[in-house]
Amino acid sequence: MPGPIQSIERAAAIMGVVADAPFGIGVGELAGALDLAKPTAHGLLRTLQGVGYIDQDPHSGKYRIGAAALGLTARPFDANVLRSYAMNWGDTLAARSGESVRIGVLRGDRVAIVHHVFRPDGSTQSLRLGVELPLHATALGKVLLAYTPGLTERATAALPAYTTRTHTAPRPLQAEIARVRAQGFAEDTGEFHAERAALAAPIRDAGGRVIGAIGIVAAIDRLDNHTTHAKLVALVRDTAAAISRDLTTERPR
Template identity: 45%
Template sequence: MSRPIQSLTRATAILRLLAGGERRLGLAEVATSLGLAKATAHGILRTLREEGLVEQDPGSSKYQLGAELLRLGHSYLDVHELRARARPWTDDLAHVSQEAVHLGVPHQHGLLIVDHVFRPDDSRQALDVGTMQPLHATALGKVLLAHDPSLRRNPPGRTCEALTLGSPTDGADVAAEDVLIRERGWAGSMDEAWAGTASVAAPVHDRPGNVVGTVGVSGPVERICDGGTVRPGLVSAVRDTARAISRDLGAGLH
């Protein structure tokens, strides 16, 4: 049996220490509580701080849990629960839209498809559950990217991968679209990830209001779009579905 990695064990102990009791402790208090040398404790705390898992108060120099831990905690949602709560609504969306419906969550700087409702016709379709999709060129991915900047690999000034001739490649353009997506509450994509394919998606929120997933429809451009823009009826149907799933997860949306 392999032995535990000591530095990780100590880092975990520090996080647990900060999670209880005073919740804000100085270097000496951390070292004494865990029986560590000050230099060792300081090195671990510095690394945790650089990763956003720990924050240091500039006034007292004491340490507390960081915002990144909160984000990681909220991002954990049992996928089976999400799928179960979403399925009645995604089934309805597929019926109303007559298009394929996907439910996605963030995963390793990408978008993981966790559920796929087939387009309700007799055409042959491949199941997309378990596949990864790009963030910058799909409606589902754009929703996640707009609400969680930590997923962004290409900041303004950097180029994004060109998947088709229509793919957004300028990091500044992607960042500008993020603002629009947050303002209007949905994202669209046309000929950006796959030529001839368009999609529209909206965010799914949990009880505290965090975006934990995204739901949307996709299909041929000529069915999803009209005159180069996503059909308003599809936008409304997708947003209504996202709100319904969010309410089932406890979000207080209006």
């Protein structure tokens, strides 16, 4: 069997020491407590801070347990923060794909649209911001089903049909979700709207957790074309990856 991973052991030890210091602890004090080199302790603290498990007091510089560690299952990513990172990328995706772009986050057992960019063709369109859509019949929703632990099991009872193509039985939906995980993107072809198709890919935070999805909505015949389909899949996946990188390395715009 493989042995323990030292960096994880050290991170766990740091969490334990910080948790026992309700008024905070400095990097030097923590390094001494764990017999670590100060640069090593500082690097681990900054990494834990980056994923929300450790917070640093801006005045004293001391470290405390972060919100993510206090509520791992109940702490959703702020949709407004996600939107601030993703807005420019959404505009670019719409321009390059020629299609409408939507960004969605999980809200209960549905996907909520937190950003919507119109198709750049000047046609009459309706703003979908704030609309909640079903998970099982939309590309955005399938991404969240695929990457949110336990969600698929909750979402497979009494699934409503929106078109004749909607997956309403647990087994076909579970097979679809497995395909999403394997290929790294989701699609629906006339499953929510009979004349529309969609593609979506996951957006991840600094720790790798999927916090939302970005995708395009197009006429079905656009995605029936193999060459166009492959191009649009690449655009959507590349955009999702770019937003995920920004969430790790940049501040909100």
